[in-house]
Amino acid sequence: MRRPLVILVLGAILGLLTAAATYWSMTAHHRALLRQEQPELAWLRAEFKVAPEDFARISALHQAYLPQCAELCQRIASCEARIRTLLDQADHLTPEIEALLLEAAQTRVECQKNMLEHFFQVSRAMPPEQGRRYLAWVKEKTFRMDHEPGPPGEASHGHQGHH
Amino acid sequence: MLTWMRSAAEPPGKQLIDSMNHESSHGPNANLDSLLRDWRVDDPLPLGFNRAVWRRIAAQAVPAPVSPVAALRLRLDRWFARPAWSIGCALFLVSAGLLAGYWQATAQTARWEQLMASRYVHSVDPYAQAASAP
Numbered sequence: 001m002r003r004p005l006v007i008l009v010l011g012a013i014l015g016l017l018t019a020a021a022t023y024w025s026m027t028a029h030h031r032a033l034l035r036q037e038q039p040e041l042a043w044l045r046a047e048f049k050v051a052p053e054d055f056a057r058i059s060a061l062h063q064a065y066l067p068q069c070a071e072l073c074q075r076i077a078s079c080e081a082r083i084r085t086l087l088d089q090a091d092h093l094t095p096e097i098e099a100l101l102l103e104a105a106q107t108r109v110e111c112q113k114n115m116l117e118h119f120f121q122v123s124r125a126m127p128p129e130q131g132r133r134y135l136a137w138v139k140e141k142t143f144r145m146d147h148e149p150g151p152p153g154e155a156s157h158g159h160q161g162h163h
Numbered sequence: 164m165l166t167w168m169r170s171a172a173e174p175p176g177k178q179l180i181d182s183m184n185h186e187s188s189h190g191p192n193a194n195l196d197s198l199l200r201d202w203r204v205d206d207p208l209p210l211g212f213n214r215a216v217w218r219r220i221a222a223q224a225v226p227a228p229v230s231p232v233a234a235l236r237l238r239l240d241r242w243f244a245r246p247a248w249s250i251g252c253a254l255f256l257v258s259a260g261l262l263a264g265y266w267q268a269t270a271q272t273a274r275w276e277q278l279m280a281s282r283y284v285h286s287v288d289p290y291a292q293a294a295s296a297p
Contacts, residue, residue, distance in 0.1 A: 069286070
């Protein structure tokens with residue numbers, strides 16, 4: 001009984017070690033990406049095969065865009081909150097609600113213009129083929145309409161989905 | 164078989180013993196060899212002899228009842244006594260480990276890629292940020 005047990009235990013240990021080594025080596029690249037200061041940018045660089053010099057430009061564009069994005073985010077949140085408050089109290093369409101809806105629409109246009117501008121700039125900083133791929137991907141993720149549902153488990157949010 | 168041989172007309176066993184006793188001082192091995200060489204059995208086997216022999220062997224070969232655990236141990240001992248089986252078993256476990264590691268890593272990297280892609284979209288999409296804001 002001793003020999004079969006030894007073989008089985010050694011085989012199981014060897015199997016576990018093989019599993020751990022395979023997992024460790026196959027996930028090494030992604031673990032390194034996640035350890036970066038901005039994993040999303042590190043992922044972008046790896047996914048769209050961005051050269052180091054192009055990546056520096058893309059990072060600069062990204063950093064410059066973030067404050068605009070944050071400001072727009074504030075405006076959208078504030079506008080939506082005010083609309084919700086007014087709608088809770090109103091029983092008919094008031095000029096204030098109308099004005100806020102107009103403001104929300106204008107914010108949305110501005111937001112989409114800014115985003116598109118940023119996406120085009122980033123795509124131009126990439127090699128042409130990768131730039132086209134990036135544009136197709138990011139537009140699909142950010143400009144998806146309600147009647148075009150994304151694949152199940154999609155983490156991104158289409159603009160229309162928030163209204 | 165010896166019983167049957169002794170029942171022959173000229174019992175060879177008796178002849179052999181007599182010969183050994185008689186020739187013990189002259190080198191019994193030479194006489195024994197020559198006697199064994201000359202030993203012929205011409206009588207036919209009794210009817211059903213072979214079947215009777217096999218029946219007796221089978222009757223004696225019936226294994227004593229063993230517990231399932233003991234039977235499993237015995238079987239494992241027999242299997243793992245073969246090097247090919249042992250090597251095959253170890254290779255199977257290593258292959259299973261390789262596949263499990265590969266499958267886990269593939270699933271995990273896919274999850275991480277989706278997470279990082281979502282984080283990128285979230286970082287450039289003010290509406291996504293506004294939606295997730297408290």
